[in-house]
Amino acid sequence: MDELKNPQANPHLQTSAFDSDAGQPMILCVVPSTADDVRFAVPEKYVELVRAFDGNRSEDEAIEHFQNANPGLFEKEWLRRLIQKSLMPKGLIVRPDQDAAQAGTSVQPKRGFLYIKLPILPSKVVDPIARMLSFMFMKPLMVIGGLLFIISHVYVYGFLIQLDTVDFDALDTGSILLILLFSTLATMCHEFGHASAAAHYGCRRMSIGWGVYIVYTVLWTNVSEAWKLPRRQRAVVDIGGVYFESLALVALLLAYMHTGNPVFLFAFVFIDFSILTTLNPFLRMDGYWLVSDIFGIVNLRKQQTNWFQDIAHKIFGDGDQPPTTNLTKTAKRVLAVYSVLGVVFLVYLLFVLFDIVVLNVASGFPARVTTFAQDLAAGMDWLEIVGGALEIFWRAMMLIGATYMLISLVQRVGRMFAKVGALRRAALQPSAN
Amino acid sequence: MSEKTLSNNALGQDLLIDEFEIIELEDRLELAGRCNGRCDSDALAAA
Numbered sequence: 001m002d003e004l005k006n007p008q009a010n011p012h013l014q015t016s017a018f019d020s021d022a023g024q025p026m027i028l029c030v031v032p033s034t035a036d037d038v039r040f041a042v043p044e045k046y047v048e049l050v051r052a053f054d055g056n057r058s059e060d061e062a063i064e065h066f067q068n069a070n071p072g073l074f075e076k077e078w079l080r081r082l083i084q085k086s087l088m089p090k091g092l093i094v095r096p097d098q099d100a101a102q103a104g105t106s107v108q109p110k111r112g113f114l115y116i117k118l119p120i121l122p123s124k125v126v127d128p129i130a131r132m133l134s135f136m137f138m139k140p141l142m143v144i145g146g147l148l149f150i151i152s153h154v155y156v157y158g159f160l161i162q163l164d165t166v167d168f169d170a171l172d173t174g175s176i177l178l179i180l181l182f183s184t185l186a187t188m189c190h191e192f193g194h195a196s197a198a199a200h201y202g203c204r205r206m207s208i209g210w211g212v213y214i215v216y217t218v219l220w221t222n223v224s225e226a227w228k229l230p231r232r233q234r235a236v237v238d239i240g241g242v243y244f245e246s247l248a249l250v251a252l253l254l255a256y257m258h259t260g261n262p263v264f265l266f267a268f269v270f271i272d273f274s275i276l277t278t279l280n281p282f283l284r285m286d287g288y289w290l291v292s293d294i295f296g297i298v299n300l301r302k303q304q305t306n307w308f309q310d311i312a313h314k315i316f317g318d319g320d321q322p323p324t325t326n327l328t329k330t331a332k333r334v335l336a337v338y339s340v341l342g343v344v345f346l347v348y349l350l351f352v353l354f355d356i357v358v359l360n361v362a363s364g365f366p367a368r369v370t371t372f373a374q375d376l377a378a379g380m381d382w383l384e385i386v387g388g389a390l391e392i393f394w395r396a397m398m399l400i401g402a403t404y405m406l407i408s409l410v411q412r413v414g415r416m417f418a419k420v421g422a423l424r425r426a427a428l429q430p431s432a433n
Numbered sequence: 434m435s436e437k438t439l440s441n442n443a444l445g446q447d448l449l450i451d452e453f454e455i456i457e458l459e460d461r462l463e464l465a466g467r468c469n470g471r472c473d474s475d476a477l478a479a480a
Contacts, residue, residue, distance in 0.1 A: 039458040
């Protein structure tokens with residue numbers, strides 16, 4: 001490999017201790033890029049190697065310096081590969097002719113795990129509001145919020161719903177639209193809950209947007225800066241959304257008690273369904289981040305795939321492949337349980353998708369569109385137009401999401417078979433090293 | 434590069450974890466679903 005000339009540790013690199021359940025101490029490295037910052041969890045020893053690149057030492061001298069400080073830990077050629085295959089491409093070490101302020105590279109798709117991702121509120125709007133609301137995360141207020149959550153739920157489900165006053169069929173188009181509006185407002189409260197919790201712990205550069213995830217139309221908040229927080233604080237950021245949304249529920253309950261209008265009560269129940277969904281750890285919503293942060297397993301879904309691949313290595317490989325999951329025993333056990341239950345949930349999700357999307361939404365979609373067009377031509381009031389258009393819109397989003405998910409699933413299964421094939425061929429091949 | 438190394442590299446790419454155990458952290462997008470589908474008349478009737 002070619003000798004590098006005066007590479008140096010990226011002067012824009014920010015490092016801090018990273019709180020995870022990895023099998024070795026990790027450092028959070030934040031590297032600026034042309035878009036957002038890119039964040040890496042890097043074994044502590046590698047960061048020591050990065051710091052050996054002071055701009056004066058050549059690559060060989062930096063490696064030698066590191067090896068002198070850590071005798072017998074790594075071979076020279078292995079370190080050279082680490083530098084050239086990983087540390088330099090990621091922008092942790094930069095060449096003298098490179099723009100260090102834009103050196104970070106990411107392999108993630110820009111839309112993350114969403115099928116559609118549209119920003120709505122940029123950080124210059126979200127940050128000041130979040131800072132203003134961050135006082136809500138003082139402990140006494142959080143305790144009061146928790147008590148209100150419990151009391152409001154006991155009252156609604158223990159008394160109001162029991163009274164048999166709820167008649168879902170009684171809702172007209174206007175009421176349904178109102179529920180949609182309340183739900184959207186409550187979800188916005190939810191997102192500001194995440195942002196305010198993150199702001200409470202000093203995070204900035206948060207944005208809020210809209211997207212499609214599987215078959216759900218969602219709002220999202222980017223709180224990537226929260227990676228720098230200890231796990232416990234990250235978990236508070238995760239529940240911050242439900243905390244704020246439950247305050248919105250209390251407001252709806254008060255409105256119902258004041259007016260007696262059942263729309264507020266319906267909205268309470270439906271928003272509660274949404275909260276339950278977000279707590280599901282197998283969807284990438286609040287529950288997912290909670291499990292990830294509580295147990296310190298970063299990139300939980302990716303680690304799950306990693307875990308399955310380690311098993312594939314054991315079954316189909318030659319058996320001498322070290323495991324790629326870098327976790328403590330406890331975290332590995334949690335990951336195993338999560339992975340197995342995740343497969344069960346995936347099967348359930350596919351059944352539900354087939355039942356709802358294929359048998360219900362897709363089959364009725366053309367007729368619904370035709371009827372809407374005919375009604376539109378015949379004349380409808382604006383409320384019916386909005387209601388009908390929204391019904392068609394969310395169904396279309398659901399169909400797009402389900403189609404994308406199925407295509408993605410087929411591709412993944414194809415890649416899995418290709419990898420198993422590669423493992424089997426590699427196991428049969430005599431070792432090249 | 435041996436086929437074994439090649440397959441190991443391929444494993445890491447879509448997992449955000451490379452062969453050196455350096456992990457690119459996922460963007461933390463905290464999602465929340467709105468009720469929409471469940472608010473249509475069919476779902477309400479079913480509920």
